[in-house]
Amino acid sequence: MVKLHERKFVSADPEKCVGCSICEYACSMVKEKTYNPTKARIRAVRLGPLVNLAVTCRLCEDPPCVAACPRDALSQEEKTGIIIVDEEKCNGCGWCIEACDYGAIMLHPETKVVYVCDTCKDLGKPQCVEWCPEEALDFVTADVLAQKARITVTKKLFKEAIEAAGMKI
C-alpha cells in the first residue's frame, strides 16, 4: 500500500528567513534552560544581508549520519524519523558530522557527544517554529514541502492573471 510520509521536520523558507537567530535562542532555552546559540540544535547562517537561512536536521530517509557511525551510536526512530543518539556509545569522533550535508548534527560543547534536533517531540511541536517571528520556519512533511513549492511556482507563473482577475490567493 502506498502511504504518504508522516515524518515531519523543521524547514526554513529562504524567502522569509532573515537570519535573526531567534530559533537558536529558543532552542537553547527549551532544551538547555539557558541562552546560548552554541548549544542550539538549529543554526542560522547569514552570508550577507540578503542571504539567510536557518538549518537543522531534515530526517533524511537514508541518513548518512547513522551509516557513518562506526560505533552504532546513532539510529533512526521508525515512526518519527528522529535521529536517536546513544550517549553511552557515542565517543564524539565526528564521523557523523562529516557525513551530514547540512551541518545539522553537532558535538555538544559540554556533554562531548553529538546532538541533533528531535523536533521537540516531548512538547508536541518544535519550539523554534513557535517562536519564529517571520513564520519562516515550518514543521512539515516532505510531501507538504513539495506541495508548497508547487503552489509558489504556480502563483509566480500566473501572477499577472491572478492580479488581473483580482483574485485573493
Add this chain to the structure above:
Amino acid sequence: MLAYAGRILRIDLSTGKVDTEPLKEKMAKQFIGGIGLGFRLLMDNSKPGTDPYNSDNPLIFTTGPLSGTMGPTAGNGYAVVSKSPATGGVAESKAHGFFGPELKRAGYDAVIFTGKAEKLVYAWIDDDSVQLLDAQHLKGKSPYETDVAIREDLGDHYIRVSAIGEAGEKLVRFASIINDEFRAIGRTGMGAVMGSKNLKAVAVRGTNDVNVADLEGFKEFIKMIHERMKGPATRKYRTLGTPENVLVLNALAALPTRNFTQATFEGAEKVSGEYLNERFVAKIIGCATCAMRCDHVAVVPEGPYKGSTSRMEFECLWALGPNCGVDRLDAIIEAMRLCNHYGIDGISTGVTIGFAMDLYENGILTKEKTDGLDLRFGNQEALIEMVKKIGARNGWLGDVLAEGTMRAAEKIGKGAEQYACHIKGLELPGYDIRGLKTAALGFSVSYRGACHLRSGAYSPDVKGKVNRFVIEKGRGKIVKDGEDLYDVIDSLILCKFSRGTYYDGLEDMAKYYTLSTGIEMTPEELIKAGERINNLARLFNIREGVGTREFDALPPKIMNVPIPDEGVAKGSVVNKEEFDIGLDDYYAVRGWTREGIPTVEKLKELDLVEYVHIVKKGEKK
C-alpha cells in the same frame, strides 16, 4: 546577579597586559549597563583634560544587562563610550546586531581599552583568551572587509567583529565603528578614538551560557513583547521604515533642506520612504533575537550606481539627500554605502558636506579649494566625490571637512561659522528645529551634542502635543523626562524602535530587568538611575570644561535665518529670549544652577557625592 557576566575586561594596548575585575552589584544596579556603566567607567578611568586622541583616553565597550538573552532588542546591543574627538565631552553610541551578545557570552559586561598599540592590531577575544593580533594587512580595509578577513583568518564564521575603516585609521572626527556590515556605532567619533589607539577591530567569540534569574517569568515576558512587536507599536519600522519621516516632516515644513536653509524639499517625493521601498528595498532583515526586523536593505537596480547596497534609515538619507539638495535615491544609497565603506557617520558626513555646499554657493569656498568640484547643492556626483575625499582625508577640503563642521569652519574662516550646523561640535540631525522648538531645547542640552536620540524631544512637536513654534515654561520637564527615560533605554540598550512595545513604560522595563538579573528594581529606582546617568554625563562635560550654559547653544542658522518657505512654518526661528526661558526652565527642573551645573544637593540625592568636587570647581569658574 544573573544575566550580567559579572566581569570587566581591561586591555592595555601599549603593553598588551590584560586584566579582569568583577562588576559589583551596586554599580550594576546604579548604572545598569550600556552607556550608564560606560560613563561611570569613563569617569573613573580618565584624567581631566586628556585629549581624546591621547593614549590615556579610554575606549570602553559595554554590553547591557540583557545582552545575550533572548530579550528582543535588548538582547543584541552594545555601546561604546569615550571622550569625543568631535565635542571634547562625553561620547556614547550604541549598535545592535550580533556583536553585543557575543561579547556577553565571552564573559564581559565591559571592555576598557587603554594605551596605544605600536602598530595596527586587532583584539581577539575568545572567551577567556584575549590576544592582540597583527592587523597591518587590514590597513585601509572597510569594516565589512575587515570582518570577513578576520573570520577567514581565524577560521570561524560565527566570530563577530566590530571594526573601523580607513576613516577611523585616519582620525576623521566623525569616524564610526561598524559591526554586521551596516550596524554603526555612528555618532561622536568613536571610530577615530579607536584609530588613535591603532586598534582596527575587536573580534569576539563567546560560548558561555547567559542565564536569567527567572527563566519561566522571563520567557512569558518576552513572548508578550515579541507579540507586541508584530503589532502597531513597531508598524512604522517594519513597513516603510524611518524614511517614512521624509514626507511627514516635509508636510510639517520641518525637513531641513540645503543645510538648514529651507524647511521643505521640492524633491521630497523622490527621496521618500514610499519611493525607496517601492523601487530599492530588496529585503528587510533583522538583528539577533528581534521580532521586529527593521533593516531595510536597499539595492540600486540600474544606472551608474547599479548594485550599490546599503541599509537605509531616515537620518542618513536626509543628511546625504535633502540636506545636500540631492533628490536621487540611487546616489544617496551609493553615498551611504561609501559612509559604511570608509566608516564615517552618515549624519555628520551629510551635514558637513551640506555645510561645504552652502559655503560654495555663498562664495566662501571656490573651485580652487574644492579640487575643481562643482560643489553646488543638488550635485550628486560632487556629493559622492566629497564622501570619498572625507573618508580618506584626500585633498585640502577633504582633510578640512574630516574635522567636522565646527573645526572646519574655524579653518576656513571668512565667516564660515555662520553656516556650521552643529551643537557642541556634533552635527545636527534631520529635524528643522526652527519650527520644532521643544526639539531645539532638547538638542541644545544633550550631553553628546546635537542629537534627536538623547531626549526624543522632537516627538511632542511633530505629534502636535505642544505648540511647536514657541519655547515656554514646561518644555524643560518634557526634555528632562525624555532624557532620563532615554538614558535608561540606552543603558539597558533597548533599541529605540522598540520603545513603543513597553506599553507600561518604566514598569515593563523594571520588570524586564528584575526577571533577567534577579536584582529588585522598581520603576522609580529605574528612572532615578536614568537621572543619575544624565547627571554623570553632565559632570564629565563640566570636568572637561564643556558642560556649562554657554555650551548649550544653538547654531547661528537656527537663531538667525527664519524659515523662508511659504506655509505654516514661515518665518519661524528660535529667538534668544525664548531660548533662555527654555534653558532656565530646564536647569530648574533638573535641580541645576542657572549656569547649568548640578547642585551638591542634587548629587547627594543621586548618590553621586564622590563627584562633588567637580561642581564645586565649576561654581568657582
